[in-house]
Amino acid sequence: MTGDPKATRASGGIRRWLLSVPMFIKVFGIGVLVVVTFAALTICWLQMELTDGLAAGENLQIARSVGLGVLVCLLIAAGMAALLAHVVTRPIDQLVQAAQRLGEGHFDARAEVVYDDEIGHLAAAFNRMAERLDEYHRQVEEKERARLRLLERIVDAQEEERRHIARELHDQLGQSLMALLLSVQSECKYRGFPEPYCANLVAQIRGLGEEIHRLAWGMRPSILDDYGLESALERYLDEVSQKSKIEIDFQSSSPPNLGRLPDRLEVALYRILQEAVTNVLRHAGATRLSVVILRHRDEVTLLIEDDGCGFDPHAHLGNGSRRLGLSGMQERAALFGGQCVVESESGRGTTIRVKIPLSEEQPCLSAS
């Protein structure tokens, strides 16, 4: 087909406009069009009749009342057309609204089945679909809750075991070793064993004791339970900075000081920090690490920033261990309804931002 391209475009535009006109206007328009055509035909006929009548000298009054009658009929017809349009489009409108609500994630959205016609069937089919979706969504939510509960139990069990092992190491094995040290010292002193031999023995036992202490500490530091998160973080970061020669700066939101948080939250934040620091030491090549912990009225924020090489958190999470580490941190935060976000860019360091809400149900012990 060859024609004026402008005209084609214009006609295409009109077609698109016509298609986008609301259903109500379309039905109403067609109704009005039918009535107007019918009325116009009637008027033409009447006019012919009247012209004949007037010519015959009949009263003009009749013509007026007939005209008025036609007008009233027209108005009534327009009203009927509007009603028709409403009747046709209402179920569709409702269906559209229900679909929108469903799309926004309201899985309880249902369409009203107004008539038992095609639209009614569509609405019923929509409702069945929504029902299935709702059910599926409930199942997914239930499974997620079960997964979190399981995760929580695993984490709790792991922490309990670590605490137990740390205590056994520290309080039993460590103490027995110190008792041994006492006996050796007193034997050496009062039985006159040679001095270098004794000193060597004592040094060896002390070395063993330090090894046990280090092991217990790595399992679970006792100051985390006894003095809380702030002290434990400070001590841990001190140790890391001495070992790694990386410059570490730690600041908590005191005054007022951080105070004690719920036990499990303190452990979770401590483990998140450990994981983050391990990642920094392993991958970042950073010279400086900054750790900030802030306690807001209804939230705790932990910020871990390094000046290392950074990475693109959206692309790939590097090798397996880093990915596992990050998702472990996120899971731990999720257990408390919090989140752990990694902001990083290649060459511009990394910021790990952990936010945990403090709910009313978690009574926070104030610092002693």
Place this chain on the structure above:
Amino acid sequence: MPIRLLIADDHAVFRSGLKALLEKEDDVIVVAETGNGEETVSAVENCEIDVLVLDISMPGLPGTKVAEAVLEKHPQLGVVVLTMHEDEYYLQEMLSLGVKAFVLKKSTGTDLIQAIRAAARGEQYVDPALAGSMIHSYLGRRAKRRGQSKVDLLTPREQEVCSLLAGGHTNAEIAQKLAISERTVETHRAHIMTKLDLQSRAELVRFAIDHSLLKLD
């Protein structure tokens, strides 16, 4: 007059070893031994003692609570803490309760005897192995406190940004709060860090705390 001693430690083998070691000293007698916190508190009441050698980790009442209870009634009693805990937090807490001496179990031997003698004389004694970490943390705290009033170097807008950055907000959040672009926040941040000669967010938070710019809601 020999020093009358009470040994409180839940580990029986350690206790008897300690007793054996101490009884070889001429100026010390072990009057009693206890294995938990409650027993210790009542033994202090019943036996006339000069020095209490106290462990921190004990079943029931922990050592810190024992020290608190005992020193409340007998502030003059020489309490020597003998513990596995090498952390200065325990040391600080015990010293603040009025404990005279703090010795690590691994240093038991001459150190403990010196500590007991010092406590009996009413003097203080801290295990030399802990002196290093005490000095380290003292100097660290001193260095942290050294903050100068540079807050006037910042424009009011920069002070606002500084306060929000210290509060842990992201650049995007700050941009939204102050109705400025993220890039502008980034610029403000760079200026603040340069003007105040700060290297990290932790330093920024410390600055904000020192200059009352930190607002936690």
